Amino acid sequence: MRPERSLILLLVLAGVGQGIFVFLAVADIAWGSYGWARPEVIYWLGVSSLAFAFAGMAASLFHLGNPMRGWKAIIRWQSSWLSREAVSMGLFSGAAALYLLLYFFSAPSGLRTLVGLAGIFAAFALYISSAMLYARISFVREWSNKLTAINFMAFGLASGVAVSYAVLCLLGFNYTAVREIAAVLAAVGLILKAASLAFNKTVYVPLDIKNALVMNEPNIKLMSTGTSYEHYNTKEYSSGFTDAQVRSVLILSLFAAFVLPLIIWAVMTQWPDTPAAGILASLAALSMIAGLIAERGLFFIQGNHLQNLYYATFRSNSASNPLLSKAKKGTPAPVK
Amino acid sequence: MSQLALVIDLNKCVGCHACATNCKAWNTAGEFGPLTDTEPYGKQPEGVWFNRVQTYEIGKYPKTEVINFPKSCMHCKNAPCVDVCPTGASYKREEDGIVLVNYDDCIGCKYCSWACPYGCREFDGHEGVMKKCTLCVDRIYNEDLPEEERKPACVLACPTRARTFGDIDDPESEASKAIREKHGYRLLPEAGAGPSNHYLPQRKVKVELDEDEICVKPLAILTIEKKITSYREQIFDDFMSP
Structure with a gap:
């Protein structure tokens, strides 16, 4: 599939925003009684969560042919995952904004916790509906598997915590625990990405x-694509990237999204009272976001649409036929 | 319930693109508004077409054949494009099974085109909406047209009558009979969409004769040949005589 820029930005940036909010709400519930954060921390985390979510939403409008009618996307939430994505996006940003307001009007903490939990629920609903939108297309096998939803969640949370850590460091709170959580999430993300790549091979x-x-x-050889050489069907469903290009972007994206942030955080562990903590943590977060943008681009590029069969651009990966590859290794293929 | 659909005979299709051209002509001028083009007279013309005729070569040179393969919306029974539409702009009509897009509700998210396994929806970048074959819904019920013209434009244009239009749920319709009698099949049943358009296979007609059947010319053929020869001579004589 063609990597659609606006959708890549929507998925990555909104994912970061959701991750920050989940971190904020969970941290507030877990550490609130210890006075973990001064008001400006809550403020900056909440604002950055909303800013990322709105940036993602704004980017998604560029994908639409008729952005002015975008609100209509909420109509068919009973059947369409895209509609559910729009609904949960609205619920999430509403809950995040309300959470911030409640904090500043010093509402009772029970109410804030309730809104926080609702926001966490909406954030996960948004991760899942964004992923199911792709997983629902059953004939694009690279998309229609369980790892799609799991990866969307894992990458979103990892990048959210990475950005939260950067915000904390910039404000002068270099919490070791947050760095460790971010590192664990990034490592989990790397493992899940590896699992998804291994799955795609099969x-x-x-x-x-x-x-x-x-x-x-x-x-059978394609002689004519019909009426004009290039058109919507030849452009929308293929990326135009060669395998070598895809491989190099993949390596770069894995390095930027997971390896480089882990290295930076490891350096920060060795150098606990660094004055450059804010810059280093921001670098890690930016690198992760850039890597995830490339990763999400590859998610689109690797999607192999069935209609490509008619345009001779379908990657029929016959070498990965499980029965044949088993037979090659010496174990006999099952015979009926 | 009925399900209108097209039955396309690949044995008759000569790849003249008349169906696609007439489709474009009617639907650009019809009730659904223009099918916009970019650079129609430029180097790389592009535009929205409801129906495209693809050409494939089968076999290896010098033993090759050409297959002309017209493809338009299949008006699937279990249309995946309708399910995924977030606004309800894509819908399937209950009365005749035609899948349509309400251009006033379409937000242009392209999700329906991704969900279609056949690639039969095309995005109109100028109007920002998804477009697709309407099975000429503005022709087939149009009382301003004479009754014999109340058919999709592609069916009317086809010079070899390779396209049949009808209700495939009615066993007595022309389309159903063609499917039944000429081994009609659907494309990619694996995708689970339940397409309604059917294709009739390209046939290779072979007559097997034993040697003794070939060397004896039947009496009937000899008589006909003789008649034709004498008729030709007669015409020749008439033509040459002053």
């Missing part, structure tokens, strides 16, 4: 152009 769609045209002919 994806095997037993279809080719013969199935698409329902003709058992050994050599």
Whole structure:
């Protein structure tokens, strides 16, 4: 699929915003009684969460052909995951804004905790509906698996905590616990990404152009794409990147999203009272966001749409047929 | 319940693009507004087409054949594009099973086109809405047109009558009969969309004759040949005589 810039920004930036809010609400519930944060910390974390979420929402409007009608997306929430995404986006930003207001009007902490829990629920609903939007398309096997939703959550939380840590460091609160949480989440993210890459290698769609045209002919060659050489169907469903390009972007994205932040945090562990904590933590967070943007771009590029069968651009990964590869290793293929 | 659909005979299709051209002509001028083009006279013309005829070559040179493959919306029974639409702009009509887009409700999110396994929806960048084959819903019920013209534009344009239009749920319709009698099939049933458009296969007609059948010319053929020869001579004589 074509990597759509506005959608990549929506998924990554809104994911960061949700992650920050989940961190803020959970930290406030867990550490609130210890006085973990002064008002400006809550303020900056809440504002950055909302800013990221709104930046993502604004980016998503550029994807729409008719942004002025965007509000209509909430209508069919019973059947469409995109609609559910829009609804939970609204609920999440509403809850996050209310949480911040309640804090400043010194509302009773029980009420704030309740709104915080609602916000956490909305944030996870948003992660899941954003992911299910893609996972729902069952014939794009790289998308329609459980790792899609798990990865959206894991990457969003990891980047949210990384940005929260950067905000804390910039305000002068270099909490070791937050850094450790961020590091654990980044490591989990790296493992999940590796699992998803391993899964993609095993994806095997037993279809080719013969199935698409329902003709058992050994050599079928596309001569004309129909009326114009390039059109919506030849552009929207293929990325135009070569395998070598994809591989190098993949390595860069893994390094920027997970490895570099982990290295920076490890340096900060060795150098606990560094005056440059704010800059280092911000660098880690920015690197992670940049890496995740590339990662989400690859998520689109690796999606292999079934209609590509008709345009001879379908990657029929016949080498990964599980039965054949088993037979190659010496274990006999099951015979009926 | 009925389900209107097209039955396309690949054995008859000659790849003339008349169906696609007439579709574009009607639907640009019809009730649904223009199908916009970018750079129509430029180097790389692009535009929205409801129906595209793709061409495939089968076999290896010199033993090759050409398959012309027209493809438009399948008006699926279990249309995945309708399910995923966030606004309800994409809908399937209960009375005749046609899948349509309400352009006034479409926000142009392109999600329906991703959910379509056939790639039969095209985004109109100028109007910012998704467009697709309407099965000429503004023709088939149009009482201003003579009754024999109340058919989709592509069906009317086809010079080889490769396209049949009808209710595939009615076993007596022309379309149903064609599917039944000429081995109609659907594309990519694996995708689970339940497409309504059917295709009739390209046939290779072969007659097997034993040697003794070939060397003896039947009497009937000999008589016909003789008649034709004498008829030709007669015409020739008439033409040459002053």
